[in-house]
Amino acid sequence: MTSTPLQDNASQPVVSLRRVTRAYGDGHGTVVALDDVTVDIRRGEFTAIMGPSGSGKSTLMNVAAGLDDATSGDVVLGGATLSQLDDNARTTLRRSQVGFVFQAFNLVPTLSVAENIRLPFELAGRRVDAAERQWIDHLVRTLGLADRVGHRPSELSGGQQQRVAIARALASRPAVIFADEPTGNLDSRSSREVLTLLRTAAREYGQTIAMVSHDPVAASYADRILVIADGRLVADHGALSPQQISDLLIGFEVGAA
Ligand SMILES: Nc1ncnc2c1ncn2[C@@H]1O[C@H](COP(=O)(O)OP(=O)(O)OP(=O)(O)O)[C@@H](O)[C@H]1O
Ligand SMILES: [Mg+2]
Known part of the structure; x- marks a missing residue:
């Protein structure tokens, strides 16, 4: 598909996968973790990526973020085709365009908390300017971390640590944040806080977020739900309730290898 100069940049997807396959190993031991996946991650949306264990969710995230190479097909991130970039250019692009939150x-x-939040700027070799400092202060306050900025991560609860990780991801306003099971290690109250925060970031700040999760409750916070089974994209829905998501998933757990 060709893009025309008249198209509004805001309506362009942040990440596009075009017929992306990722196979590991070769010969009889080949595992096709992603099998001919075509999907856009749309700007300003909170997208949940779901599917059984081993279905290819983390692989999708890693390939979309340029942490892993597609075996075939194209990934376009922030307007650049990843396979056309060398490692250095890809790392630079990732640092400017992508934020990560892991389980x-x-x-x-x-x-310290403050130093962790500023790490992406350090890695990109640039100083935090005045506007960014205000934004970071706002995030720290909103996330209830204001009295923790001088603490080390080991002095924080799991939920607080994950809020620091989210503040760090939001701090540089990346084009997209990838979150892989961000609530996997949290209790239900901390999970709700983290999910509300991610939803708010999308709704109020227009932050694009793609979140991998097994949990129908977590995915119900998203605007869009993608389901991967056996490396293929098998469902693409607007927002659904936890019950609707459970019903949707049941159809794909059965028969998944
Ligand atoms: N580095 C690797 N080498 C070989 N096989 C791999 C590698 N990474 C992933 N795989 C395989 O690719 C498939 C998809 O893995 P992936 O980690 O993307 O699944 P997932 O959906 O994230 O699972 P989970 O929900 O358990 O995290 C699996 O069969 C896995 O064993
Ligand atoms: Mg995974």
């Missing part, structure tokens, strides 16, 4: 928080233990 295991991935905070640097030796850095």
Whole structure:
């Protein structure tokens, strides 16, 4: 598909996968983790990616973010086709366009909360400007971390650590945030806080978010639900209730290898 110069940039997808396949290994041991997937992650939307264990959700996220290479097909991130970039260019693009939130928080233990949140700027080799400092202060306050900025991650609860990870992802206003099971290690109250925060970031700040989750309650916070089974995209829905999502998933758990 060709894009025309008249098209509004705001309506362009942030990430496009075009017939993307990712196979691991070769010969008899080949595992096709992603099988001919075509999908857009749309700007300003909170998208949930669901599916059985081993269905290819993390692979989809890693390939879409340029952390892993597609075996065939194209990934377009922030207007650039990833396969046409060398490793350095891809790393630079990722640092400017993508934020990550993982199940295991991935905070640097030796850095304070404030230093962890500023890490993406350090990695990109640039200073936090005045507007960004205000934004970070706003995030820290909104996330209830104001009295924790000097603490180390080990001094925080799991929910607080995940809020720091989300503040870090939001701080540089990346084109897209990928979150892989961000509530996987949290109790239900902390999960609700984190999910509300992600939804608010999409609705109020226009932040594009793609979240991998097994949990129908978590996915019910999203604007859109994608289901992957055996490496293929098998469902693409608007917002659904937890019950509707459970019903949708039941059809795909059965028969999944
Ligand atoms: N580095 C790798 N080498 C070989 N096979 C891999 C590799 N990474 C993933 N796979 C395989 O690809 C398939 C998809 O894995 P993936 O991690 O994307 O699943 P997932 O949907 O994220 O599962 P889960 O819900 O358990 O996290 C699995 O069969 C997995 O074993
Ligand atoms: Mg996974």
